[in-house]
Amino acid sequence: MIDGILLGLQTAFSLQNLLLVVAGCIIGTLIGMLPGLGPMSIIAIMIPVAITIGDPSAALILLAGVYYGAIFGGSTSSILINAPGVAGTVATAFDGYPMARQGKAGKALTIAAISSFCGGTIAAILLMIFAPALSTVALLFHSAEYFALMVVGLSAIAAFAGTGKVVKALMMTVMGLILATVGESALFNAPRFTMGIQDLQSGFSFITLAMALFALPEALFLVLDPKRGDTGGAGEAIKDLRITREEAKAIAPVIGRQSIQGFLIGVMPGAGATLASFLGYAVERNIAKGEEQDAFGKGSIKGLAAPETANNAACSGSFVPLLTLGIPGSGTTAILLGALIALNVNPGPRLMVDDPTVFWSVIISMYIGNVVLLVLNLPLIPYIAKLLTIPRNYLIPFILFFTLVGAYIGQNNATELLILVGLGVAATALRFADYPLAPLLIGFILGGMMENNFARAVNLTDGVSFMVNRPMTLALLVIGLLMIFVPAYRRRRARALKKGVPLGD
Amino acid sequence: MALDKWIAVLFLAICLIYGYAAFTYPLLPFERNMAFLPNTMPSVLSILGAGLSLMILLSPKPAGDAEGDVLGTIDLTKWRDYKVGQALGMVAAMVVYALALRPVGFIAATTLFLFGTSFILGERRWVRMAVAALAGALTVWLLVQEALGIFLRPLPWFLG
Numbered sequence: 001m002i003d004g005i006l007l008g009l010q011t012a013f014s015l016q017n018l019l020l021v022v023a024g025c026i027i028g029t030l031i032g033m034l035p036g037l038g039p040m041s042i043i044a045i046m047i048p049v050a051i052t053i054g055d056p057s058a059a060l061i062l063l064a065g066v067y068y069g070a071i072f073g074g075s076t077s078s079i080l081i082n083a084p085g086v087a088g089t090v091a092t093a094f095d096g097y098p099m100a101r102q103g104k105a106g107k108a109l110t111i112a113a114i115s116s117f118c119g120g121t122i123a124a125i126l127l128m129i130f131a132p133a134l135s136t137v138a139l140l141f142h143s144a145e146y147f148a149l150m151v152v153g154l155s156a157i158a159a160f161a162g163t164g165k166v167v168k169a170l171m172m173t174v175m176g177l178i179l180a181t182v183g184e185s186a187l188f189n190a191p192r193f194t195m196g197i198q199d200l201q202s203g204f205s206f207i208t209l210a211m212a213l214f215a216l217p218e219a220l221f222l223v224l225d226p227k228r229g230d231t232g233g234a235g236e237a238i239k240d241l242r243i244t245r246e247e248a249k250a251i252a253p254v255i256g257r258q259s260i261q262g263f264l265i266g267v268m269p270g271a272g273a274t275l276a277s278f279l280g281y282a283v284e285r286n287i288a289k290g291e292e293q294d295a296f297g298k299g300s301i302k303g304l305a306a307p308e309t310a311n312n313a314a315c316s317g318s319f320v321p322l323l324t325l326g327i328p329g330s331g332t333t334a335i336l337l338g339a340l341i342a343l344n345v346n347p348g349p350r351l352m353v354d355d356p357t358v359f360w361s362v363i364i365s366m367y368i369g370n371v372v373l374l375v376l377n378l379p380l381i382p383y384i385a386k387l388l389t390i391p392r393n394y395l396i397p398f399i400l401f402f403t404l405v406g407a408y409i410g411q412n413n414a415t416e417l418l419i420l421v422g423l424g425v426a427a428t429a430l431r432f433a434d435y436p437l438a439p440l441l442i443g444f445i446l447g448g449m450m451e452n453n454f455a456r457a458v459n460l461t462d463g464v465s466f467m468v469n470r471p472m473t474l475a476l477l478v479i480g481l482l483m484i485f486v487p488a489y490r491r492r493r494a495r496a497l498k499k500g501v502p503l504g505d
Numbered sequence: 506m507a508l509d510k511w512i513a514v515l516f517l518a519i520c521l522i523y524g525y526a527a528f529t530y531p532l533l534p535f536e537r538n539m540a541f542l543p544n545t546m547p548s549v550l551s552i553l554g555a556g557l558s559l560m561i562l563l564s565p566k567p568a569g570d571a572e573g574d575v576l577g578t579i580d581l582t583k584w585r586d587y588k589v590g591q592a593l594g595m596v597a598a599m600v601v602y603a604l605a606l607r608p609v610g611f612i613a614a615t616t617l618f619l620f621g622t623s624f625i626l627g628e629r630r631w632v633r634m635a636v637a638a639l640a641g642a643l644t645v646w647l648l649v650q651e652a653l654g655i656f657l658r659p660l661p662w663f664l665g
Contacts (some may be wrong), residue, residue: 052655167560168509173515174554178523181550190533192543193526223595223626224587346593393628394582394637397619404602405645409655417603425596433509451546458541 001132002222004352008360011057012368015285020053020062021365025372028069029384032199033077034395039070039088040331043217047207047339050136056343057358061365062338064319068120068369071273071315072377074110075308080105088273091281095296103297106241109303109381112308114243117374120310123266123316124260124366130267131352131359135324138349144457144466148476150450153327155480156269157439159487166488169439172430179204187455199415204338205477206338208407209418209444212455213437214331215403216424221431222396243380251305253286262310266317269329270402273311273318280310316366322347323359327446331438341445359423395407405478513561520558524551594625610664611657615642 002044011017024046031042046066050059074089079096082391088477089373092112099108124190141149158169183203185192195201265276284306285296296303318329328334352359379382407420427437455468527547534635536542604619619638628634649655 014513167557167564170556171513171554171561174518174550174557175516178519178547178550178554181547187534188543190543192530193523193540193547220592220595223587223592226588247518313550390506391628393623393626396561396595396626397622397638398641401615401619401623401641401645404599407648409649409657410605412655414603414607417606418600420601421596421603429508430512433507433512435512458545459539461541 001126004132004360004366005128006358007356007466008362008364010359012364017058017061017361018368020058021368022376023370024062024065025069025072025336025369025377026380028071029073029076029377030068030441032070032073033384034073038074038214038218038336039067039410040210041218042066042070043332043335044207044215045402045406047210047335047342048409050339051222051342052409056340056355057361059339059343060336060362061143061385063339064362064365065122065179065369065372067315067332067336068116068215068312068366068373069313069377071216072373073112073114074084075116075311076381076385077108079108079112079304080205085140086312088277089307090274091277091307091406092304092311094281094299094307095298098297098299098303099304103374104299106300107247107462110243110378111247111251111304113310113374114248115251115258115305116312117370119259119262119312119368120316120373121367122256123263123313124281124370126263127258127316127320128363129367131320131324131363134320135352137350138325139353141349141472142457142470143453144154144473145476146453146468147450148329148467148480150446150453151327152483153269153321153325153329154439154443154446155483157329157442159483165434165436166484168435170484172435172437173443176440176445176491177447179209179446180442187459191461199413203448204419204444205407205416206335206342206441206445207217207422208336208416210422210441211403212423213427213441215399216420217431217437219396219399219403219427220424220428222399226392226492247301252299254302254305255309257287258284258306258309259313262313263317263492265310265322266314266329269321269327272330272332276314277307280306288460297371297397307483312370319362319366323351323362324349324353328442330439334438334442334458338445338494371485428446510562513558516553516558517562520551520554523547524555527551591625591627595622598622598625607658608662610660610662611646613644614663615645641650 012021028039028042031045032039035229043063043066046063050062051119053059053062071088074097075092078089078093082097090469096112099105154173155170158166158173162393167192182193182200183191184201190200190476202398260282262276262280265279266272281296281303284302285293288296288300288302292300292302315332318333321327321329321334322337326337326346328337337347340358345351345358404417404420430437458464460466461469467477514541521624524547527544527550530542532542532544556577595640597620602614605614605617616635617636619641620634623638646657646659648659650659
């Protein structure tokens with residue numbers, strides 16, 4: 001491990017990569033602060049830039065910086081104007097905004113920054129311990145297990161989609177897999193389902209799809225509903241960033257607990273920062289006693305520290321399945337996975353053997369990113385917050401323009417732009433109908449790999465007998481099925497109990 | 506019928522057409538004897554997809570326990586309050602931009618796009634709009650051309 005850390009330090013501390021972390025964090029904060037633009041949109045917009053850099057470590061360092069910056073920027077707008085730019089920072093607004101209303105905006109921002117820093121750093125240490133261990137196990141995996149693992153990943157994402165949405169999430173996953181089959185067939189690469197359109201022979205571009213699914217609908221929502229981008233009250237000055245020793249003592253145990261809990265939630269595919277922050281908030285409110293519990297929701301520093309720590313820890317945690325198994329646990333890591341594949345890096349257990357530089361430099365850059373957010377962004381916040389006053393009439397055209405240019409320079413093909421607009425409109429309709437979009441993208445990215453692994457396993461065993469004969473495959477597939485069916489069964493049970501149907505035993 | 510049911514109908518149609526294409530997929534001669542065919546997974550997917558869309562279509566509406574999008578739900582029943590015209594204008598502008606980008610050249614097309622879209626959004630301070638649009642187009646063109654080294658034809662077709 002020491003070798004790895006040294007290797008990571010060597011790569012991450014080159015001038016270029018340090019600049020990229022700083023740039024990524026600042027860009028992420030700037031855009032993440034704009035209400036309505038989440039980390040997925042920002043990373044999607046930044047991908048063409050990252051891919052053109054050419055060096056996978058540098059690209060991933062930039063994108064990871066953007067990711068942290070976006071989460072940090074999201075908490076800033078939650079605290080200052082009660083308009084979370086990111087779902088993961090909604091819980092931050094519960095106590096952060098009341099604090100800002102009491103004139104303690106500076107203090108709230110400092111607490112948020114310190115909690116994010118500690119959460120991110122502790123989780124990065126855990127990642128450094130867990131990931132190599134997990135990937136040693138994963139090296140034993142064959143194509144059959146990979147296939148089963150992807151089934152587990154996809155069903156976990158659907159299972160965490162929320163009440164009443166599991167079937168919709170599954171549907172979107174299947175649509176993603178279907179989209180992935182357009183282009184060339186598995187193993188022999190003959191054209192398949194292209195409808196004779198030559199532009200489709202290379203399949204749908206994942207950058208285009210990511211932009212169409214996340215950046216465009218957000219921008220169109222901002223157009224549709226001007227209140228979403230409402231930034232009233234951002235002009236107030238932010239002063240007094242200091243916190244007292246007592247306050248630091250009060251939030252220290254919260255940070256400790258939430259770093260670990262957030263990390264573990266982040267590791268689970270499909271859970272991620274949003275769930276971690278809500279759960280962190282709920283847990284801390286239950287643990288707190290008497291007066292402290294009453295203060296939650298009215299500007300409690302513990303209530304602010306909990307979700308902030310948890311969401312950053314979960315961000316680092318979500319890198320575990322990505323880097324060790326090559327399976328993205330969230331929309332954001334799915335986009336990162338797509339970028340890695342575009343750069344010819346195959347994330348998975350072999351990553352640590354084949355490309356140790358990528359793996360370790362990303363981990364080291366997490367520490368650097370967290371330091372940058374704390375020492376560089378925090379003092380700059382009063383100035384960055386001025387961005388919130390850019391009028392909507394200028395902001396939206398530029399968001400749309402960046403989306404279009406991102407898709408265009410990736411392919412240098414105007415047809416791509418028409419596909420982008422078409423898919424973007426479709427995605428907006430899906431958002432209206434409350435269909436989750438992240439499963440579609442994850443299905444799309446995993447689709448090709450899943451089919452190839454399945455094909456390999458079938459060809460090796462001449463049939464689907466591998467599903468029963470290999471114990472590990474069988475176990476994984478059973479877990480995948482249980483993830484979908486157990487919650488559904490329990491809900492049905494609960495409903496039946498409410499109606500008065502007795503239990504079976 | 507709610508929008509999500511209509512979308513389920515659409516998905517069902519897509520899955521059926523896709524399934525037809527998958528089951529009648531023209532296999533290459535050497536592929537016929539293999540254990541795994543290029544249409545194996547598509548066939549399974551189309552059946553899964555059709556089943557799931559039927560489930561969405563036939564399942565009753567969840568009785569108010571569905572938690573909305575945490576970032577503030579977009580409510581379709583209030584569509585009259587939304588600026589649908591502006592949104593359609595934006596989509597139209599993007600299509601025009603996509604078609605014009607090659608022939609008109611990057612700088613002119615982008616300037617017009619930025620100018621036009623802020624016009625659709627209701628901005629009427631002409632000089633500010635023009636300066637912002639031109640500055641944005643030039644900056645991005647310079648960045649892409651110089652920093653990323655990707656060629657974007659800047660001028661219209663008759664100027665090279």
